Amino acid sequence: MSRPIKIAIIGAGSATFSLTLVRDLCASNAFPGSTICFMDVDEERLNSIHRLAARYVNELGIDLRFEKTLDREVALKDSDFVINTAFAGGHKVEEDLREIAERHGYYRGHGNTGHWGGTKIPYPHGFHQYKLMLDIARDMEKFCPNAWLLQASNPVFEGCTLMTRETSIKVIGICHGHYGYLEIARVLGLDPDKVDVQMTGFNHLIYLTKFEYDGKNAYPLIDEWIENKAEEYWRTYKPRYSENQMSRAAVKQYQILGLFPIGDTVRMGYWQFHLSLEAKKKWYGPLGGFDSEIGWGQYLEDLKNAVDRIFKVANDPTVRVTEIFPPKMSREQHVPIINALVNNVRGDFQINIPNKGYLKDIPNNVVVEVPATIDKDGIHVGEIIQLPPKIVLTVLMPRMIKMECEFYAFKTGDKGMLLAMMLDDPRTKTVEQAEELLEDLFSYEFNREIAKYFGYIQ
């Protein structure tokens, strides 16, 4: 075991995520004497998660110390790892902006409806995230310049690219979407331990470049399933909102592009999949997938219930926390990555890091998602199977250019770029519609500062 470390968790009020980290830290039991500093802007949530964590280690007799602070500088100071899970404004702002966009004819909001080009965060909301991420990375340059930043909140692709371009901080973007390949294995009836995969691309846009079962190419098994079993599966399936992996949307993307899309990639896809609830149901099943009003509504409710449950436990000193939330490893990669870097517990991960020729058609100043082995010496990327031109040209390039457009707007405050981006939305029928939506988005109170920046208000 190495020396005790300090881990700062920014946006720790995201209770589910923080509790998962605490459970993983305890289950791995690899960081004796270490300190976890919770930071959030919501003091009440902060206090609750802090109390809960303290009780958690206390019940287990594990030597982990917890701090809490409203001050980012205090959290970052001398940290070895920073986990950023902060989402500026939270889901409330996201839903409000979506509602504004729907009033202007943008079903499910503008910019985050699962199109190829979508960041999952609508702009101008995305700009708040860019600013927050960049502020954190710049603060890290001051207060913990050698720390690793594990970026958990979205948009991982754009955010990690921006931070690695603009600061010297070591960034790893982390997601769990790649586990989607396990759903393929499950539906095909394969033993997951015999499945060998490689998936690459951008976060939320990854493709199965290698799919072997027992050492043999298993794509024919997918083809056979599509040929003989898919229609029956779709006729009868009742997927949870998060289960999109074997939807018609996934299969159609595969048929067009030649490789199977994995995880959140499936939620993206052609905008024609997302034009209406009816279209979403056709492509993603009865709930219309993760991003329909039904699917997303269930997700928000599940999230709320999970948080309520955590806070209920946090506020009830009579229950044993570890009985309700036992210390077993989740599938989140954060703690194992820290363990690999600190304690040399070598592991294979799926991470988002600046391209270094891994994807040959993508510039090196763009963050890509690749498999990598991590140990105390750092990140080791092995041989990467290249994505075919069809995916590079029709999926990755357009998304990359959209990112550059957003960065340009973010850096310059150029209104013309905002309008140009909006005119690129296939639902924008007239220039006036786009202009009116922008006016309305920028009169939303949370956007006040950036409304000034873009010249919408004085």
Added chain:
Amino acid sequence: MSRPIKIAIIGAGSATFSLTLVRDLCASNAFPGSTICFMDVDEERLNSIHRLAARYVNELGIDLRFEKTLDREVALKDSDFVINTAFAGGHKVEEDLREIAERHGYYRGHGNTGHWGGTKIPYPHGFHQYKLMLDIARDMEKFCPNAWLLQASNPVFEGCTLMTRETSIKVIGICHGHYGYLEIARVLGLDPDKVDVQMTGFNHLIYLTKFEYDGKNAYPLIDEWIENKAEEYWRTYKPRYSENQMSRAAVKQYQILGLFPIGDTVRMGYWQFHLSLEAKKKWYGPLGGFDSEIGWGQYLEDLKNAVDRIFKVANDPTVRVTEIFPPKMSREQHVPIINALVNNVRGDFQINIPNKGYLKDIPNNVVVEVPATIDKDGIHVGEIIQLPPKIVLTVLMPRMIKMECEFYAFKTGDKGMLLAMMLDDPRTKTVEQAEELLEDLFSYEFNREIAKYFGYIQ
């Protein structure tokens, strides 16, 4: 004067263009003893234009010889210059394909409706052009490897890029769209001789990077006109279909992008300008611009009338051709460029050539449109003012990527790429709509060969 040269004109049956060349050759009177070889697949048209040209020089007593052939090899053999004006299938095919697309909900056709991404030639029609251009350039490698190819027919951007990538032929793409700046001068009431401009980009996507009047930046004059006179102008103007330069569409593009679009660039613009005849009228005036059913209809009629007039003269040996079509220089650049290269009559031109760092954000294997001086030593490109990121990111890059997609489909016969491109059209509401349109386009007789190539038929 240098030695006599041989000029091959491919697609010479395009009577208006061939006659213009003959007039320019005679007016410049700089190529004594030279041979012009007309080649076309339409023998009747070929004979007419050949007779007409012979009479033309005969009346003037100019020493130019004309040949005609249906055989491309004969035309190319030992040529010094090849002018390619051929349009595979001609307007008939274009209109038929447009009609098919309209039946599937694509107003004014698919792929050529003036969108940013449009090549002006719908696919699969564009693929015929790519094949024809590449065949000609490859034949040139065999029969006249040192000749210059002056590419006149569209798509100039894609075609010139393809030919310069795939062959060693020297290619110059030529257009006249850049003269649009003269319409700006006229509307603003400026003396065109005192106007100094620079325009760069891709063919049909060029922007006014320099606009000086009497040595001073004249953009403020445009701004003033927009502020004080534009509305009045738009209220009363009755532009010809070809006069789009000072339309609302041009001004809106300028306001969004920061530089004025020139010539055919104005016809492109946001797809929202082109959604319906009503939209086109709003943005391009009473005729709906060049690409509406009204404007394009008038263009085709004008073209037919011009051709009829030429053939009437060609078939009437009693009239003096030079009285009806006097030998004066047109504004076409072909003959002056030949004169510059052959006789060292140095001149300034607007041409399409492979990028050699002229536009720093564009790869060097892409053809760009830039101003250049030409003399017997070749092409000299001076200092190029760089286009702003907003134009590179939102206009040039998307168009370039669309070109790469078309090339990929062209080279591989990949059906998935065709579908992916079609789903990118904002008018494609469902995947089925796109699939059905493709089926219909590929069952059109002229597309039979490529339908096999793409696996639509056996």
